[in-house]
Amino acid sequence: MKYGYLFYTILGYLTGSMLFGRIVPLVLKGVDVEKDSTDGNPGTFNAFACGGAFCGVLVLLLDLFKGAFPVWLCGERLGMDAWGFAFVMAAPVLGHAYSFFQKGHGGKAIAVTFGVLIGLLPVWKPLAFLIFWYLLFVAVVPMRSNTRKSIYAFLAFTLTCLGFIRQKSILAGCLLISVIVIHKHCLKAKAAYRESGEWRLE
Template identity: 40%
Template sequence: MEINSFFIYVLITYLIGSIPFGLIVGKIFGKDVRKEGSGNIGATNVTRVIGKKAGILVLLLDALKGFFPVYIAKYYFPSKYVSIIALTAVIGHCFSIYLKFKGGKGVATAFGVLLALSLKVALIVLTFWLGVFLTTGYVFLASVLSAGISWSVIYVLLDDIYYTFAGFFIAIIIIFKHKSNLDRFLEGKENRFIYK
């Protein structure tokens, strides 16, 4: 493996991760999701502003941004390099070069990363996410808590220190990006996500 190939791969991963699918899908429907709802470009806000089908489409596209770069990288790079690629995919989504280094909150892309690393890990974290969401009704709370446990699940099941550190730093990014939700929650102003 040439180190130049790795850096090129990382750059491509960042550029792919930076694609703001929520904004693109919103524009197709004649909406700028940054100016409506919560202002976020993620699937939750797209669902609120445009509808369920658009939200599912964005969810899938954002997840694939994390899945494919990591899944392919596993065949060509050792885990310490794959972990950097995993982190890069989420950074691209959260700090997009196309949006002046602003972006989404990284949850769907991070799930795509988990799915590429391990189906078992992804299913455990998804089950936990669903449990919190269905119990509380808060998407942000389910996302933050799931991110918080994900790295420990990676450590236990995969026993790879590089993947574990990647999961830990991804969790920090996701929690940081949800700071406004946490502030609203503490003030009693955060809305539960209820789709009718």
């Protein structure tokens, strides 16, 4: 059974590595978001901005699916209780952030994270926590920096999971996801510092 979790971890990493935020606008509109967007991030927001509404919605759905599918499939076939399931949860996020097909380059992994948490349903608390914190920091707390919003949302998500998630494998998966996403956003801030000489979270 442990090899089963390894299989779904590899599957999740490879599906996560498919950067639809770059592929879809390039195929449908001939637009390379890594070159034509302000931050070069191959994600849902830039798919909307560079490719239009149809591209953006399609990318969002594909990113959600690539996160949800391997997690849901593994949960159905092997269950969610083993420690190996934590790595299955983290794998699509890791693949999106550090894509195998893009030599380690990737996106910020927000949409795919929501997809992973959708794949946990009917285990609903992790998804509800992340939705709550994202809505709070995006819609309520006045903050201009998108990077800062994401970092704060995932820090709050981590603390909430530590307090309320009792299933250890799912808790471990949520913590791994938070580490990946926060690390990716900090790298973005570090890159901005190299360019401007000013440390800022934009």
